[in-house]
Amino acid sequence: MGPDKKRKFSKPQAGHAKRRKTLAVDSKPKRAVRADQLLWKTVDVPEMFDDAEGFFGLEVVEGVDIVKEGDKVQFVTAVSGTSVPEESEFEGFEDSPKESEEISPPDQPPAETKPKAKKAKKAKKEPPPEAERPSESTAKDDDDSELETNVFSKIHEVPEGNDDDDDDVEVDMSQWEPLNLSPEMISTIARLKFLTPTPIQSRTIPEILEGHDVIGKAATGSGKTLAFGIPIVERWLARQVTTETKTGPIALVLSPTRELAHQISDHIKQLCAGLKKSPYICSVTGGLAVVKQQRQLEKADIIVGTPGRMWEMISSSSATLASLRGISFLVIDEADRLLKDGHFKEAEEILNALDRAGPTNEDDEESSDDEKTPGHARQTLVFSATFNKNLQQKLAGKGRYNLMGDAESLEYLLKKLNFREERPKYIDASPVSQMAENLKEGLVLCGDMEKDLYLYAVLLLQPTRRALVFTNSINSVRRITPLLQNLGLPAYPLHSDMIQKARLRSIERFKESGSKQQDAAANKNVNKAAGILIATDVAARGLDIPGIDLVIHYHVPRSADDYVHRSGRTARAASSGVSVLLCGPKEAVPTQRLVAKVHAAAEAKGAAGTKRKSEIVHTIDIDRRIVARLRERVVLAKKLTDAALAKEKGGKDDHWMRAAAEELGVEFDSDEFETVGTWSGRGSGRKQKEKEARSVSKAEMAQMRAALRELLGKRVNTGVSEKYLALG
Numbered sequence: 001m002g003p004d005k006k007r008k009f010s011k012p013q014a015g016h017a018k019r020r021k022t023l024a025v026d027s028k029p030k031r032a033v034r035a036d037q038l039l040w041k042t043v044d045v046p047e048m049f050d051d052a053e054g055f056f057g058l059e060v061v062e063g064v065d066i067v068k069e070g071d072k073v074q075f076v077t078a079v080s081g082t083s084v085p086e087e088s089e090f091e092g093f094e095d096s097p098k099e100s101e102e103i104s105p106p107d108q109p110p111a112e113t114k115p116k117a118k119k120a121k122k123a124k125k126e127p128p129p130e131a132e133r134p135s136e137s138t139a140k141d142d143d144d145s146e147l148e149t150n151v152f153s154k155i156h157e158v159p160e161g162n163d164d165d166d167d168d169v170e171v172d173m174s175q176w177e178p179l180n181l182s183p184e185m186i187s188t189i190a191r192l193k194f195l196t197p198t199p200i201q202s203r204t205i206p207e208i209l210e211g212h213d214v215i216g217k218a219a220t221g222s223g224k225t226l227a228f229g230i231p232i233v234e235r236w237l238a239r240q241v242t243t244e245t246k247t248g249p250i251a252l253v254l255s256p257t258r259e260l261a262h263q264i265s266d267h268i269k270q271l272c273a274g275l276k277k278s279p280y281i282c283s284v285t286g287g288l289a290v291v292k293q294q295r296q297l298e299k300a301d302i303i304v305g306t307p308g309r310m311w312e313m314i315s316s317s318s319a320t321l322a323s324l325r326g327i328s329f330l331v332i333d334e335a336d337r338l339l340k341d342g343h344f345k346e347a348e349e350i351l352n353a354l355d356r357a358g359p360t361n362e363d364d365e366e367s368s369d370d371e372k373t374p375g376h377a378r379q380t381l382v383f384s385a386t387f388n389k390n391l392q393q394k395l396a397g398k399g400r401y402n403l404m405g406d407a408e409s410l411e412y413l414l415k416k417l418n419f420r421e422e423r424p425k426y427i428d429a430s431p432v433s434q435m436a437e438n439l440k441e442g443l444v445l446c447g448d449m450e451k452d453l454y455l456y457a458v459l460l461l462q463p464t465r466r467a468l469v470f471t472n473s474i475n476s477v478r479r480i481t482p483l484l485q486n487l488g489l490p491a492y493p494l495h496s497d498m499i500q501k502a503r504l505r506s507i508e509r510f511k512e513s514g515s516k517q518q519d520a521a522a523n524k525n526v527n528k529a530a531g532i533l534i535a536t537d538v539a540a541r542g543l544d545i546p547g548i549d550l551v552i553h554y555h556v557p558r559s560a561d562d563y564v565h566r567s568g569r570t571a572r573a574a575s576s577g578v579s580v581l582l583c584g585p586k587e588a589v590p591t592q593r594l595v596a597k598v599h600a601a602a603e604a605k606g607a608a609g610t611k612r613k614s615e616i617v618h619t620i621d622i623d624r625r626i627v628a629r630l631r632e633r634v635v636l637a638k639k640l641t642d643a644a645l646a647k648e649k650g651g652k653d654d655h656w657m658r659a660a661a662e663e664l665g666v667e668f669d670s671d672e673f674e675t676v677g678t679w680s681g682r683g684s685g686r687k688q689k690e691k692e693a694r695s696v697s698k699a700e701m702a703q704m705r706a707a708l709r710e711l712l713g714k715r716v717n718t719g720v721s722e723k724y725l726a727l728g
C-alpha cells in the first residue's frame with residue numbers, strides 16, 4: 001500500500017515517564033490501590049508448609065488499611081508500596097486512582113468507573129501542568145523495557161472515545177503495511193483502532209495470504225483470532241472482485257466450546273463491520289435450533305462451529321458436506337483441546353468426511369483414509385497457546401507421560417489434519433512464555449476444608465471489578481454459586497450441563513456486571529456490582545471477556561496447559577490481571593511443580609523479561625484475623641446452601657422414584673425408600689449429611705437467613721484500621 005492510501009493520524013505522545021527509583025512517604029495523602037500494587041515482602045514459611053519449597057513464604061504488607069464501604073473494598077495506603085519495587089514487572093496500572101483521588105463513598109460511582117478512553121482523550125487535549133500530574137507510574141508510564149516486550153503496548157496510544165466520531169478519527173496504520181492487506185481491510189481494522197498487528201498476526205497473516213498451511217502458537221489473549229480472521233476475510237474480499245456468483249463457504253472454523261465459537265464469529269463480524277459488503281458469518285453450535293442453523297449454513301461464507309453440532313449437520317446433509325468440501329480454509333482453534341478426548345472423534349469424522357473423495361452420500365461411510373483427496377485446495381490453519389503435552393499424551397495413550405519432542409507432535413498433527421503442504425509453517429510467536437505478560441500469579445495457602453472461607457475472603461478483600469472462579473467439577477459450580485449468593489455476592493454459574501440459554505445469560509450478566517447503567521425510573525446512573533463467574537474448564541479456553549481482573553483457581557488445575565488457559569482469561573491484550581491459586585497443604589508441592597513447568601521453558605531460555613523463580617508465584621497472606629471473623633458467615637451460608645441443595649436433590653430423587661413406583665404399580669412412600677436406601681458403606685456419611693440438610697425445616701431456614709443477614713450487616717473489625725469490613 002502506498003503512502004497516499006494511508007489513513008493518517010497524528011500520533012499522540014505516549015508520555016512514558018521513566019520509572020522512579022524511590023518513592024517516599026509519609027507526608028503523602030492516603031490513597032486507594034489495588035491488591036497487586038502493594039509492596040509484598042517475604043517472611044518465614046510456616047512449619048505446615050515446610051515442604052512447599054519454592055513458594056518463598058508468606059508475605060506481609062505493612063501500613064495498609066482495608067476499607068469496606070458499602071459494597072466497595074479497597075486497600076488504602078500512604079506508603080510507597082504503591083510505587084512498586086524496582087525489580088518488579090508489575091509497575092502500576094492504568095486504572096490506579098490518582099494520588100489526589102479520594103475513596104468514593106459507597107453511594108457515588110467510584111472514580112475508576114469513568115470511561116478510561118474519554119479520560120485519555122481529555123488528557124491529550126489538555127495536558128495538566130507538570131506539578132499536577134500524578135507522581136506514581138501508570139501502565140502507560142512504565143519503563144521502556146516493558147513497552148518493548150508488551151505486544152499490546154501500542155494500544156495505549158490509540159485514541160478511543162465516542163463511537164459516533166469513530167469514522168472521523170484518522171489513525172496511522174503504517175504498521176500494518178508490511179502485511180500487504182487491501183486498503184479496505186486496513187480501513188476496517190482502523191475502525192477497531194488496532195494500530196499495530198500483534199506478533200502472531202504479523203508473522204502468520206503474510207504466510208496465510210501466500211497460501212501456506214500454518215500452525216500458530218502464541219500466548220493467551222495475544223490476538224490469534226484475527227491472525228486467521230483477517231486473511232480469511234481478505235481472501236473473501238478478493239473473491240468478491242473476481243466472482244459474481246456465490247461460491248459456497250470460504251472457511252470452516254472449529255472451536256472446542258460453544259461460547260468460544262460464538263465469540264469468534266462475533267469477533268470476525270466486528271472486523272467486517274467497516275466493510276462495504278460483509279461475508280455472512282454463522283455459528284453452528286449445540287443448544288440452538290438445528291433447522292435455523294441449517295438455513296444459515298446454506299448462505300454462510302464463514303462458519304464457526306463446535307465439532308459435535310457440525311458433525312450432526314454434515315452427516316445429515318450431503319449438500320452441506322458438498323459445500324464444505326469446497327472451503328479454502330479449515331481452522332482448528334485451540335487445537336490441542338479440540339483434538340483431545342471428548343471432541344476428537346467428531347473432529348476426526350469431520351476431517352475424514354471433508355477429505356474423502358467421491359460421492360457425498362451415505363456410501364461414503366465405507367471409504368477409508370486411503371481415499372483422501374490428494375492435493376486438495378484447502379489451507380489448514382491451526383492455533384493455540386499450548387500445543388505439545390496433550391497431543392503427546394494422546395499418542396502415548398492415556399495416563400502416560402511421554403517424552404516426545406516438538407517434531408513428533410507436529411508429525412501427529414500433520415497426519416491427522418491432512419495439510420496440503422508437506423510441511424506447514426510452524427510459527428511460535430511466544431517462544432518465551434505462554435502466559436500473558438501483564439499477569440501476576442499468586443497463591444493462597446489454606447486448609448483443605450477451608451477453601452470456601454478463603455474464596456470468600458479473597459473475593460471480599462480484593463478491590464478488582466470482575467472475578468472468574470474455576471472449579472474442577474460441575475457439582476462444585478452448583479454449590480459455590482448459591483453459597484456466594486447467600487453471602488451477598490453476585491455470582492453466576494457456567495458449566496456444560498446448563499442449557500444453552502442459561503449459559504449465555506450467565507455470561508451476559510457477568511459481562512454487564514461492574515458497569516454503569518442508567519436507571520430510567522430513578523433517572524440516575526446505577527453502578528452494577530462487579531460480578532463473579534463460577535465456572536468449570538468450559539470457560540478456560542479462548543473466552544475474551546473484557547475487564548476480568550482476577551482468576552481464582554478454587555481447585556488447582558489438572559494440567560499445566562489448563563493453568564495457562566484458565567489464567568489467560570485475565571491480563572488479555574493490553575490489560576493486567578491476577579491469577580490466584582487456592583491450595584490445600586498437600587496441593588502446594590504438586591501445584592508448585594505445575595506452575596514451574598509452565599515457566600520452565602522461559603527460565604531455561606533466560607530470556608529478557610523472564611520472571612525470576614521468586615517472582616513467579618507470590619504466596620499471598622490473607623490476614624488470618626479477617627478470615628477468622630468471616631468464618632461464622634461462611635458456616636451459616638454453607639448450612640443454608642446445603643439445605644437448599646439437599647431439598648432440591650431430594651425433590652428430584654422423590655420425583656424419579658415416584659415415577660418409577662407408579663410404573664411398577666406400587667405405593668410410593670419416601671420415608672420407606674429412605675430406609676431401604678440406607679447403607680453403611682462408602683458415601684454413607686455424605687448421605688447422612690444430605691439427609692440432615694434435607695430435614696432442615698422452612699422455619700429453621702428462615703431463621704438462618706435472618707441470622708446471616710444480621711451477620712452480613714455487621715462490620716468486621718479487622719484490627720488494622722479504624723475502618724471496617726462490612727457487607728459481603
Ligand SMILES: Nc1ncnc2c1ncn2[C@@H]1O[C@H](COP(=O)(O)OP(=O)(O)OP(=O)(O)O)[C@@H](O)[C@H]1O
Binds near residue numbers: 201218222541542
Ligand atoms: N492488533 C491488535 N491490536 C489490539 N488489540 C487486538 C489486536 N488483535 C486482537 N486484539 C484484541 O485482543 C484481545 C484478545 O484477542 P484474542 O481473543 O484473539 O486472543 P487469543 O490469542 O485468541 O487468546 P486465547 O489464547 O485466550 O484464545 C481481543 O479483545 C481482541 O479484540
